[in-house]
Amino acid sequence: MCPANPDTVLRPRLSAGPARRRRILCLLAVCLLAICLPWLAAPAALGQPLPAGGPVGKPWDAVLIASFNIQVFGESKMAKAHVVEVLARVVRNFDIVAIQEVRAKSDDIIPSFVRAVNADGSRYHYVIGPRLGRTVSKEQYTFIYDTNRIEVDATSIGTVPNPGDRLHRPPLHVRFRTRINPPQMAFTFWLVDIHTDPDEVPQEIDALADVFSSMLTLRPDEDDVIVLGDLNAGPPQFGRFKKMPNAGWAISNATTNTHRTKTYDNLIFDTTTTREYLGRSGVLDLQSTYGLTLDQALQVSDHNPVWAAFYPCEAQNLPGPQATTGIALAPR
Amino acid sequence: MTDRETADIRGSIEQLAAGDADRRAEAAERLCRAGSSAAQAAVPLVRACADDDDRVREWSVAALEELGPAPSGVLPQLSELAASGHPLVAYWATTLLGRSGHDAAKAVPILVKSLESAGDAAVAQRAAWALGKIGPAAAGARAALEKVAGGADPRLARLAREALDAIGT
Numbered sequence: 001m002c003p004a005n006p007d008t009v010l011r012p013r014l015s016a017g018p019a020r021r022r023r024i025l026c027l028l029a030v031c032l033l034a035i036c037l038p039w040l041a042a043p044a045a046l047g048q049p050l051p052a053g054g055p056v057g058k059p060w061d062a063v064l065i066a067s068f069n070i071q072v073f074g075e076s077k078m079a080k081a082h083v084v085e086v087l088a089r090v091v092r093n094f095d096i097v098a099i100q101e102v103r104a105k106s107d108d109i110i111p112s113f114v115r116a117v118n119a120d121g122s123r124y125h126y127v128i129g130p131r132l133g134r135t136v137s138k139e140q141y142t143f144i145y146d147t148n149r150i151e152v153d154a155t156s157i158g159t160v161p162n163p164g165d166r167l168h169r170p171p172l173h174v175r176f177r178t179r180i181n182p183p184q185m186a187f188t189f190w191l192v193d194i195h196t197d198p199d200e201v202p203q204e205i206d207a208l209a210d211v212f213s214s215m216l217t218l219r220p221d222e223d224d225v226i227v228l229g230d231l232n233a234g235p236p237q238f239g240r241f242k243k244m245p246n247a248g249w250a251i252s253n254a255t256t257n258t259h260r261t262k263t264y265d266n267l268i269f270d271t272t273t274t275r276e277y278l279g280r281s282g283v284l285d286l287q288s289t290y291g292l293t294l295d296q297a298l299q300v301s302d303h304n305p306v307w308a309a310f311y312p313c314e315a316q317n318l319p320g321p322q323a324t325t326g327i328a329l330a331p332r
Numbered sequence: 333m334t335d336r337e338t339a340d341i342r343g344s345i346e347q348l349a350a351g352d353a354d355r356r357a358e359a360a361e362r363l364c365r366a367g368s369s370a371a372q373a374a375v376p377l378v379r380a381c382a383d384d385d386d387r388v389r390e391w392s393v394a395a396l397e398e399l400g401p402a403p404s405g406v407l408p409q410l411s412e413l414a415a416s417g418h419p420l421v422a423y424w425a426t427t428l429l430g431r432s433g434h435d436a437a438k439a440v441p442i443l444v445k446s447l448e449s450a451g452d453a454a455v456a457q458r459a460a461w462a463l464g465k466i467g468p469a470a471a472g473a474r475a476a477l478e479k480v481a482g483g484a485d486p487r488l489a490r491l492a493r494e495a496l497d498a499i500g501t
Contacts, residue, residue: 071394072364072394074387074390075386076357076361076387076390076391101394105386134454135393135423136419136420137389137393137420163486164486164487164490166487198398199427199430199431199461200461295365302365302367
């Protein structure tokens, strides 16, 4: 069974009996609380909760995964303190943020940014991929994750093979695990971070469908694959993904760019294997969430972050009926 | 687009040629934020891909990614830039020609030269892609495309075959 809810752990029953037994039980309860604390603490203790309209502050019963294209994330953007502050606040709302468009010659952009994120005592870390692109203008993918709640499988980090050069910027894949006790119950999953070429979207979506299928069978012990990023396409343009009977996506009928005109960003997964999806997702609108003008929001990025919530335990550990309720898929 | 937005874009275009790199970078960033509204800046942005300053180049590339097609009136200038010896300039000029589709038919001879030259692979690939976007009006490129369709570069070969399909018989 998944770890108990906060009420059970915070207020354990103590039976009458010898004083020594009561002391031992109390000590066990304190130890259990200490181990489970990152998932049991009130949301406000884990990160700055968003005002109404965005995802809630980190809950104990969900892992929040986001994707964010931070347009030209490099020296110019890091030089603007007000922009960095907004970006840091965005990241702190999520357990993992898949970022696209790191464009910098310097290798210190992401480390500096993560220091900014952690300036409030947070404990985020990052994984970053190589510089990619067919011209001298390169981009990197990065994942920034909350180490209080997420672990990385360090052996899983890599760039998806790209035979035939079908993808301008082949995705970065990393396998993550929620930090939960016991660890064998933790939700483990691949994240595949992508930014398609806007001039070859149908072809790249087709190639991504092959990537998705391959990743689902890459490891016999891992059936959860989430492709996320800037697809430069909305669900109607999802090509072969629409023909996969079990493919689902988190964002439909919502714009994801800052101008609120296009749906470009999404999270795609297999609905039958990734039953951990809680049916909760959204777009964090920079303007309304942080009280920014359009121009101020565009200084942050021309994309809004998108996110989806997943249960922190593997689906087979979910108690029966609960495993299927609350999973509301985005309509095709 | 409002008069003010049009004036802002004109101002940014002028500033893209400023002597100071910081000002050029600011201009490129503003044009990037304007998205497709900055279409009239297509040629200056393509030229800015050769700027010495990294920030100017990166913001210009980002702006070009979001720009959409260029106005038809600048296609002759883009055709000239497609023959540039600077790969990034040639790449983006070629990309904008491809986005114009049939309207860029007069650029076919220059795109064929890009295809046939032993220059930058990404530029040659974009030329094949652009010829496919031009479609039947690119019939004059058929021989050049057939030659590279059997070549060693898998991406170039695939794009050439797709272009031949688009051109038709």
